[in-house]
Amino acid sequence: GQSLEQPSEVTAVEGAIVQINCTYQTSGFYGLSWYQQHDGGAPTFLSYNALDGLEETGRFSSFLSRSDSYGYLLLQELQMKDSASYFCAGLLRATNKLIFGTGTLLAVQP
């Protein structure tokens, strides 16, 4: 089956850099998306990697390595408002479905 694993929790200090990893168990993904979800809210789209390598969007960057079945989200210059859950999601080939990872709760401390 398809599964995407993430660390359950990560803690970092305001202004620091944090990396959230995502490893997956299927080769059936077109690419990897990342979503942010604040407590009680709806997920919002952050980025998508269709190809191997690094994609940068402001303070956020996302990386994908298909050969390693691995990706990560890099958050720089952390702010308190970045405290949220972050989910990777694989876009399943030949479908319109996203398979979401287990999620990582990021706590940014002052």
Add this chain to the structure above:
Amino acid sequence: SQTIHQWPATLVQPVGSPLSLECTVEGTSNPNLYWYRQAAGRGLQLLFYSVGIGQISSEVPQNLSASRPQDRQFILSSKKLLLSDSGFYLCAWSHRIPAYEQYFGPGTRLTVT
């Protein structure tokens, strides 16, 4: 611009009662539509998705069903709720292509008592 509406925001229902959650999208045509459920502190589980009117794919066997009576309307239903149906229900839409960017509604927090 596109918007997605979902209601109600919260719902408390007794075991065995029926359920109907509605989701509507504005500002786009022929969207893919999705229903997800999220247990507390957990990831998103895809329940149903639809690529067109009357076309529903079920991902998880359960006592829930979905319907798409109009292009931009998606309904989640149950005839008899179970305690295990409690959770945060999220509706989402995407363009046909690409489907990797999904737009989520505000969600319905369902508690079955």
